[in-house]
Amino acid sequence: MxxxxxxxxxxxxxxxxxxxxxxxxxxxxxxxxxxxxxxxxxxxxxxxxxxxxxxxxxxxxxxxxxxxxPLSVKLGPGMLSNMFDGIQRPLDKIKENYGNFMPEGIGLISLDEEKLWDVKLTVKVGDSVSEGEIFGTVQETPIIEHRLLIPIGVKGKITKSLESGKYNIEEDLMEVTDENGRVHKIKMYQNWPVRVQRPMKERLQIGKLLVTGQRVFDVFFPIAKGGTTAIPGGFGTGKTMTQHQIAKYCDADIIVYIGCGERGNEMTEVLEDFPKLIDPYTGNSLMDRTVLIANTSNMPVAAREASIYTGVTIAEYFRDQGYHVALMADSTSRWAEALREISGRLEEMPAEEGYPAYLPSRIAQFYERAGYVKTFSEKEGSVTLIGAVSPAGGDFSEPVTENTKRFVNVFLALDKDLAYARHYPAINWNNSYSGYIAQLEDYYDMRLDGDLLELRKKFLDLLHQETKLNEIVMLVGEDVLPDNQRLILEICKVIKVGFLQQNAFNPIDTFVPLEKQYEMLNTIDILYECGKSAVEKSIPISKIKDETIYSEVINMKYNIENDQLQKFVALNNEIRDFYGSLEDRYAEQVIK
The missing domain is CATH 2.40.30.20 (Elongation Factor Tu (Ef-tu); domain 3)
Structure with a gap:
């Protein structure tokens, strides 16, 4: 020693x-x-x-x-529905044994070593096994089957094995003898150094949407399974709320939520809300597929750095089992601040704003652990990394935001003006982007009948036109604009309020399937095209903008339930009939 x-x-x-x-x-x-x-x-x-x-x-x-x-985590049954600190110590168990305050020197306790798990072994003595292969299963929660893996680096024949039954994680389930005669004892868990990326058989092309049920993400700025996303925003713009909403409703199999240096009340909200939430995909509690890592602002600063690596290592382990994992890091700025403090105490030469010169490489090392892969057990799995960034004063030119932007493919810029106007999610459509549009084109074509991406392109163009028109309106007023440009302003209001703005507290609007999102966009497009046709026939904008029709289109997100898409047919026909009769009336007046 x-x-x-x-x-x-x-x-x-x-x-x-x-x-x-x-x-x-x-x-x-x-x-x-x-x-x-x-x-x-x-x-x-x-x-x-x-x-x-x-x-x-x-x-x-x-x-x-x-x-x-090396600093390692214990990967095995017992992680789901649990809450750990930055170095994988279970907070519930610590509270039970030591009270409300975490004492120093309690050691590196992690998974429950006494709990008995019902193990079903899928291999037997004489079978050949190799690294990453599934050798048994444990029903960890009602909805997640924990697949037991042969540790990385182990390959050989099973020379000894227990029968299926109830065991704790310290029990030797089998022995594998490799070609050199070395015997490897296989337990239910394995240790893995947190700073080392877990290997995979093959990295696959990204091509599937991470469905979140949030229209601004699924349509305008899509997040791909296995992709990387940054959500930067100043104080109060809704970073944590946005991540909570994605965690609640995305179609990932496993959620890993890291509270890295955030305030304790935000983690408390997660703890209070998640057990009460019903998973829309399974009907069970959301905690049944969630791992929480809490390293709040009053916990040791250095452990913030470890918490990021602990979380992504746990995510990779579930990926290796063949699951799709979404990891929320809230926020990577607090992690970077921990790097800055430790670098300062080491008296290293500071770079911009006091951050260490190696900040970009550390951010890159974190985000490169995302990916869509084929595992050693021939299954497909993915890790999607979604990191919040907290630039001081909402200044996106500061080092953490700028360097994060270099290494992520989706940039969801939160806007304080939208947030203060109660427009949520407060995503600024002019500053945000997604680099996964081309990769997801086949997915949208297969999932939907219509061309969603064409509508997306059309409406983003209208929103950009509206931004320029609003500058003119602020100078000289809206009345000087021609009717076709005033129509763009009116339609963009419908897009923003009726589509981009979403109510997390409304049971219908909190989660919207992709099919309904397309129908909503299609209805707004019909409204725009009918209005444009009427403008071309010199019908006044005051008549084109019918309050009843516009109100129905804006409120369709509340009035049409997610499983009643046939109602869009009636709404679309109502729009066409209204503008058809409007054009007929004005045509008759012209003839007279």
């Missing part, structure tokens, strides 16, 4: 002597309190340790003891 000795203590950064034989990124136990730490630098005989717990009370010359392993 290697030992070093504390020489200096600077917040979460501890310098030790006699550490020349330690390894970089090795997990260590610091001081008499046995605090969890990680070696982040070695220079000759001296090492620097990043401690993931409060260091108050540490003194010089206390021991730093090597564990011989």
């Amino acid at each position: 290697k030992k070093g000795y504390i020489k200096t203590i600077n917040g979460p950064v501890v310098t030790g002597s006699d550490m020349g034989s330690f390894k970089l990124r090795e997990m260590v136990v610091v001081g008499e309190k046995k605090l969890i730490g990680e070696v982040i630098s070695i220079d000759g005989d001296f090492g620097v340790v990043q401690v993931y717990e409060e260091t108050e009370g540490l003194t010089r010359d206390e021991e730093i003891i090597s564990t011989g392993a």
Whole structure:
């Protein structure tokens, strides 16, 4: 057992002597309190340790003891429906044993080692197995079957195996002997270093939509399964609310939600809301497919950095089982601030705004762990990364936002003016984009009868025209505009209020299937084309903008239920009939 000795203590950064034989990124136990730490630098005989717990009370010359392993997480049954801190310690169990305040030095406890799981083994003695292969299953929650995997690096024949039955996670379920005669004991779980990306058999082309039920995402700025997304926005613009809504209703199999440095009340909201929510896809509690990682603003700063890697490693593990995982990181700015603080304490040369020079590479390393893959068990799985960014004052030119923008394919810019106008989700359609349109074209064609992407392109163009027209209106007023341009302004109001704005508290509007989203867009398009035809026939805009028709179109999101799409036919016919009769009346007046 290697030992070093504390020489200096600077917040979460501890310098030790006699550490020349330690390894970089090795997990260590610091001081008499046995605090969890990680070696982040070695220079000759001296090492620097990043401690993931409060260091108050540490003194010089206390021991730093090597564990011989990197900072790792325990991957196995018991993660779903659970809530962990940044280094995978279960908060419920800590509260049960230690009360409302987390003490230092409780060690690296994680999964329940005593709980018995009903294991169904799918292999037997004599079978050949290889890394990543599924050898058994456990019904972890009513809706998720936990698939037990042969650890990475293990390949050989099963020489010993237990029968299917109830076991705890520490039980040796089987022994695998490789071609060199080494025996590998296989348990229900496996350890994996959090900073190392888990391997896959093959990275596949992205081509499936992550359906969220939120119209501004599914149609205008789609998120792909296995893709990367950033949601930047200033204080109060709705980053957390937007991530909550995606987590509640996206069609991923597993949700991993990381509260990284956010306020405790936001994580409390997750804890209170998620167990009460009914999953629209299964009818069960949403917590049955959710893992929560809470590292709130009053927890140790250094653990924020670990929480991001802990979450993405858990997500990759469920991906390897053949599940589609959506990971919400709220927020990566708090993670970057932890990097900045530790870098400052290490006296490294700062880059822009005090962030370390390696900030871009760290952000890239996180987002590159997303992807749509074929697993070693020949299943398809994915990890979709959705990270909130909290630029101070909503300034998108600050380093975290700018560098995140370099490495993500969907950029959902939240706007404080929209948020303060109670337009939610407050996504600014002029500053946002999705790079997955081309990859998802076949998906939309297969899923829908009409050309959704053509309508999307048309309406985005109208919204951009409206932005330019509003600049003219602010100078000289709307009355000077020709009727065809005034029609664009009116139709864009319908698009914004009737389509882009969505009510999370309305049972019909909170989640909208893709088929209804298309029908809504199609109805607005019919309204626009009929209005444009009337303008061309010199009918005044005051007559074209009929309050009753426009109100019906705006309120169709509430009045037409998600499973009653046939009602759109009647609404579309009503629009056509109204404008047909309007044109007939004006044609008769012209003749007279």
